[in-house]
Amino acid sequence: METLTKTNRRDFLKLAAVAGGGLFLGFHWNSAEASAMEVIGADAMAEGTINFNSYLSISPENVITIFSPNPELGQNIKTSFPMIVAEELDADWTKVKVVQAALDSKKYERQLTGGSGAIPHSWERLRKAGATARQMLIEAAAQKWNIASASLTTDNGFVIHQESGRRWHYGELATEASALPVPSDVKLKDKKDFKIIGTAIHNVDNQEMITGKPLYGLDFYREGMLHAMIQRPLAFGMKIKSVDSAAAKAMPGISDVVVFKNNVAVVGKSTWQVNKARKLLKIEYEAEGAIESTADHDRLFKELLESKATTVRRKDGDVDTAFKNAAKVISREYQCPFLPHNPMEPMNFFAHVREDGVELVGPTQTPEMARGEVAKLLNMAPDKITLELTRLGGGFGRRLKADYVLEAAELSSLIKAPVKVIWTREDEMTGGSYRPAVRYRFEAALDKEGNMIGYKLRGVGINSGNCTREDNFPSGAVDHLLIDSIEHKSPITTGAWRAPITNFLAFAEQAFIDEVAAAAGKDPIQFRLSLLDKAKQSPVGAVKYGIDRMKTVIQLAAEKSNWGTKKDVSQGFSVYFSHRSYVAQVAEVVMVNGKPVIQKIIAAADCGVVVNLSGAYQQVRGGIVDGLGHALYSNITFKEGVPEQKNFNSYRLIRMKEIPEVDVHFVNNGIDPTGLGEPALPPTGGAVANALFKATGKRLYHQPFSKQEEMKGVNLGDRL
Amino acid sequence: MANYKLQINGRSYETETEADTPLLWVLRDHLGLVGTKYGCGIAQCGACTVHLNGNAVRSCSLPVSAVGTKKITTIEGLSAHGDHPVQAAWHEVDVAQCGYCQAGQIMTASALLAKNPTPTAEQIDNAMNGNICRCGTYHRIHEAITLASSKMK
């Protein structure tokens, strides 16, 4: 592939013949869409260049290969990306081969997974990739048989001449097509003509997954490769003082113990040998920064909520006067703990640093950034570094960071050998990069008629950055509003966790609104709808969410749950806009023997066009299970800098017995896709807490719910 | 170090390793059978589930020296062509998200159905409760087991 000019402003297509003939279509994308990176939300992803997109090839044997450049971690991108290309190509899906592309920043842009952004970002481009090829295949047939291209159509992998009934499969035309000029303007299908998009297509990796084929980073083995585990400081805020590795080194199979940065790496022939030897390390640590406990954080949060040193995020009207004149003021606080990501496949990476280059293999959500950081660390040109992307056994934001890639690369360069570094579950849970712990104080001022005239939100968080989302609902619907935040810096490391910030903020906000609606004597759904009407009719400041889209999901969820009409069922409502999509949820709780049982969750989602119905349905259901499980159970606490929960025996994840029935509905509005990897998670905690309140009369303010005084004696997760 | 002869997926394997090495790491590091996954190492998540004489066991917590002559089946050997009714149902229901936990889920499910081809919903829950799926595919796992059960009848 030739280098493409950077100056061309329109989508730039480039064509080249593949060895042995066939059509090979690449896409260069030079649109001024630099902002595409901003939607990611994780600071870790700010770097990296944008320059290329997906491509496909068609062989004379009629094999259509579609390359999927983005990391696959269960969001189903490896299936849905190619579906979009195949749709516009009018391909026969059963003849399509999908290949995970390696990192290649010359060919692809935004080769990352995060922020639910892949489909929204690439939708147009992928469609054009398919449509362009389709048009060239038609043109090739027209020239070959000397017929007007207007009389040709395509269907299921064939160019068809209706009049004569003749048809040619794409492979027969691919070589000729590749010699044609690339059309600059292609017509995309009308969405109502979609045949592949919107259907349920099975995951392209199903067969490999269900037969145990090596797919994941942890499954990567190479002759002569060494295994390593790294002992990191046990407590956040500590650094190494001394290391006695004699006993570890003497263990069978151990080739090396290497100290670098704050790490002690044990290197050997097999995982088990390394694991055993590691336990014999004698490391002394000393304090380097603050040594914090959860009790300190609880105190700190309360102090910070009273602090004057806040950063104002949004200010509309005059809150002081509004609160002074209020008929009623409601003030509530909400707090959540740190959470590890815990993808089922723990962190791991293979690195082989040689004189002339570096080979990296493993699971990462941000391959380009990882390579860039390794290049900097080793002082090597990025083009000397290859990164092979494996399937990811989950990510949840953890693999947006490159720390574990850098460790592997640094270790390989020190021991001058190929090595795979693996994290144990304990390393994973105690190694940091947690969802930040935060506390919020919400205040609402109601007038005599129960209208919300004032609204305040203060967020305080530990390594959380701005822990508010100041432009989210109800901003724009309240005349007097103040949102501010404070961040406490701590040695406990944090990072983006699926639906960053909103994964807890949504609960707090939606639980609070529920309480405000009750104080105003209004139905919680009606209360929200009238706020949305107000935002539409007389917006206060900028309104950065789609009012109509939000109303639609609210109404759909209300309708599908028969809101307010079920006997003996307590319903709780929640709606949230995040990552460009809208999801409303109704949770249903019933009382069994005096105890609440979460029976069902009904979700209405608007993510624009649903690409793969099977994947989308599961994204919503999985997001709800994820949101529910973490709201109910999961908790990391600290004692003098040391995480107290280290594995699944003390850290609880939701299991099969604890899941309620989940019902999913999509809004069908034909809007271009807006993403679905995260948006279903944030509303769940609020819907469930509001339903639990209706059932028990008890409000929940902190997560995990199961550990709260209010739920004492209740086994949340019990089934009927 | 000692020598172990293992019966896996109908074949004999021989390996030289320490007696306390968990079967999981023998499979993965020594024998190249990487379908069996590591998730927790303490018998809490089920990612490492294999069959030992037909029973679902956690290979992360089973020292190789305790295996003896018992027959081991891993996900690679569940069926010759990946078409065991449970595998077929997993495909049909499109269960997997990231897929990492699914080999363990399938091994637990297939051991359940071998013993009890028509489990109730509650029996499915009980059998599967030891297997964590961080992606939250539990609904589909349940559905796929029910489907497989109906096909095995």
Ligand code: FES
């Ligand atoms: S790895 Fe064996 S049960 Fe988790």
Ligand code: FES
């Ligand atoms: S599918 Fe990802 S952990 Fe189960």
